Amino acid sequence: MKNLKNAPAGEKTALIGNAALLVQDYPRVPLTVDCVIFGFEENKLKVLLIRSDLEVYKGKWSLLGDVVHENEDLDDAAYRVLQERTGMTNVYLKQVHTFSSPHRHPGGRVVTVAYASLLNIKHHELCITENELHWHNVRTVRDMAFDHREIIDTCYNWLQKSIQEHPLGFNLLPEKFSLRELQNLYEAILNVELDRRNFRKKFFSMDFLIDTGEFEEDVKHRPGKLYRFDFAKYEKSKRKWIGIDF
């Protein structure tokens, strides 16, 4: 990066000795991370939001985010936000997109890096005292601060795509789950209805589900078997996809 201003055309060997001096003159921008934390409950895909603490966004909902500290890696910053807000570590987290519209923040230029995170709602005790931290329906939540609706949409699109290519869904479910729960998850995220028999066939043929021998409890119908996902086996068997399709 950074050759243009300091190396006019034709000047071939004007090497810059002191990189620190160079960087010192770079323009600087405030940088934040925002976490789009997805959860799944009552057969709905949810996203974790708080009330904005800005007067201009009074009453609006906001993603969980924070400034990036000095010399802090973005991934670390996102994990920190998650940890501070949910107390959870070992959570699935992925950088999705960086948003930089100059007027996206009312306080002036702020660039934000959006992370998507998937967690199992049941593992997470909300401390509701803080800024009305709540789960919201992903597709219907409105009244969002900043460009956070756009950020959620981008991350939701990312999720829809990724869940079809990678076994991400299991991060949203309890460790042991029934096939019905799994199918409900896919239907909620993809916003489609799937054939139960074909769905089962598909997952069984992948051969990554471990039969726990246990069954659902407290259901008022025939209980379904509970499975775990065999992450280890999946990791070993990853294959590279070749298939042109558009």
Added chain:
Amino acid sequence: MKNLKNAPAGEKTALIGNAALLVQDYPRVPLTVDCVIFGFEENKLKVLLIRSDLEVYKGKWSLLGDVVHENEDLDDAAYRVLQERTGMTNVYLKQVHTFSSPHRHPGGRVVTVAYASLLNIKHHELCITENELHWHNVRTVRDMAFDHREIIDTCYNWLQKSIQEHPLGFNLLPEKFSLRELQNLYEAILNVELDRRNFRKKFFSMDFLIDTGEFEEDVKHRPGKLYRFDFAKYEKSKRKWIGIDF
């Protein structure tokens, strides 16, 4: 974003009136964009690089990048770099990933947003006087400055995936191309060999290729037909993919 420090637990309605004051106190980081400019020539996928102008990276190759200006959108910054470097506008450009390792730049913390760009080498006259601007073989180029090898790898992975799902390849070819050229492109990017007959069948069945009625010239064998890609038809017929596969 940004609620943590200013809204201790339990304090519910401490709304911040002056957003600008808030942002003023945010830590700031130098922000750059780096463009991974892919081209295709001699049946090889190429990437456009210059010599680094930093003493510590003397002789190493570097991506084309620049600092992001005040109040400049990242996409705009990337287009600006492309325009300044190649003189080309209307080029395919896509944000891929943001790199933030604290020590990725020898001059101190610099966060960079990587963009992938695809362009037709034939449309582009290199001004070789500037920092030895050159096309390099994507898979074999070494001796890269900064973390630029990692950035290229990330963008190359992105390209391999995207070209199978979207008609990006045509941005790397002349407007009129033969099916052989198209297949060579796919083989070069995906690093596989494809069956010629099945490849043709696949593309013809998509029905996005327009027969120009013209033929290759200056080839020393039977000339192939030249086609154009029907972008308009493709845009109209975009379909949403549902298919779980991992």
Added chain:
DNA sequence: GCAAAAGTGTTGTCCTTACACCCATGC
């Protein structure tokens, strides 16, 4: 015994793969 969801198999269609021969051109 009834409601509600679990569990299971088959068939047709389409897509993908593998594969071999003739054709047009330059030299």
Added chain:
DNA sequence: GCATGGGTGTAAGGACAACACTTTTGC
């Protein structure tokens, strides 16, 4: 006329979509 790559068709196998009935449990 020969070398080079262009152009085409078919058959087999695998994946996906559509579809109905029996089983188990709670009440």
